[in-house]
Amino acid sequence: MQQKDNTKRDDGRVRAVPSSIRRALRDVTDDVAAWRKLRGLTQAQLADRSDVSRGTVVRLEGGDGGVSLENVLRILRSLGVLDGVAKALDPYETDVGRLRSDEHLPQRVRTRDLTRRSDG
Numbered sequence: 001m002q003q004k005d006n007t008k009r010d011d012g013r014v015r016a017v018p019s020s021i022r023r024a025l026r027d028v029t030d031d032v033a034a035w036r037k038l039r040g041l042t043q044a045q046l047a048d049r050s051d052v053s054r055g056t057v058v059r060l061e062g063g064d065g066g067v068s069l070e071n072v073l074r075i076l077r078s079l080g081v082l083d084g085v086a087k088a089l090d091p092y093e094t095d096v097g098r099l100r101s102d103e104h105l106p107q108r109v110r111t112r113d114l115t116r117r118s119d120g
Helices: 019-038 043-050 054-061 069-079 082-089 095-099
Strands: 005-008 014-017
Touching: 014 019, 019 054, 019 069, 043 054, 043 069, 054 069, 069 082
Parallel strands: none
Antiparallel strands: 005 014
């Protein structure tokens, strides 16, 4: 039986965390801890270099999904891997992004009416 982790939303309701998100969070936090150790840094040293609290580093490495994106990016920068993460997220580094690179990106995306027929 799979374990269901839950998180509380801002409105107080609880929502389940999908297993793919839990796996990715575990992978990322394990990688952060490995990079820290490869760099020979303690959690306190990494926190100091990242300008975050030691508790933030502990929570991140412990798999707390509530660490802010800004703090995660500060930590990744201090580990010297921020550029690699940014490149991995670059849509133009993917096949789809390269195929669609000549298209104009809209300022905003609206939902499409999928019930309308286009033939008629």
